[in-house]
Amino acid sequence: MSANLSQNPTETSRIYWQERAFVPLLTAADILGLSRASVYALEAEDRLTFARLAGRTxxxxxxxxxxxxxAEPWVASDRGKEARAARVAACASDEA
Structure with a gap:
């Protein structure tokens, strides 16, 4: 028996997702921190592979x-800085 399974055969949920062949779509969405629609979009972009088994995706x-x-590492953008500068400029022109 796998080391990740308890001695009770009914406790199969203890198999880590990384060791499974497939996971339900909602589980994949949860793992990625994305919506179900985003997971479908990733499949449409050929970035994920789906299978159909017993009527389940x-x-x-x-x-x-x-x-x-x-996944690429996160890097802070200057968008917030630019937006704040635009608001400050807009407020300054309103006061003038």
Whole structure:
């Protein structure tokens, strides 16, 4: 028996998602922190692979891992700084 399973065979939920072949679409959305619609969009962009089994839409875990591993590091943008400068300029012109 896998080390991630308890001795009770009914407790199969203890299999980590990374060790499964597929996960339900909502589980994939939860793992990614995205909406269900965003997960469908990722599949439409060929960034995730879906499978149909017993009438359920499942996400291939290998494609989910690949997507996570391809994530770019977050870098702060200057958008907020530019927006604040525009508001300050607008307020200054209103006062003049």
């Amino acid at each position: 499942l996400v291939c875990v290998e494609s989910l891992k690949a997507l996570i591993n391809a």
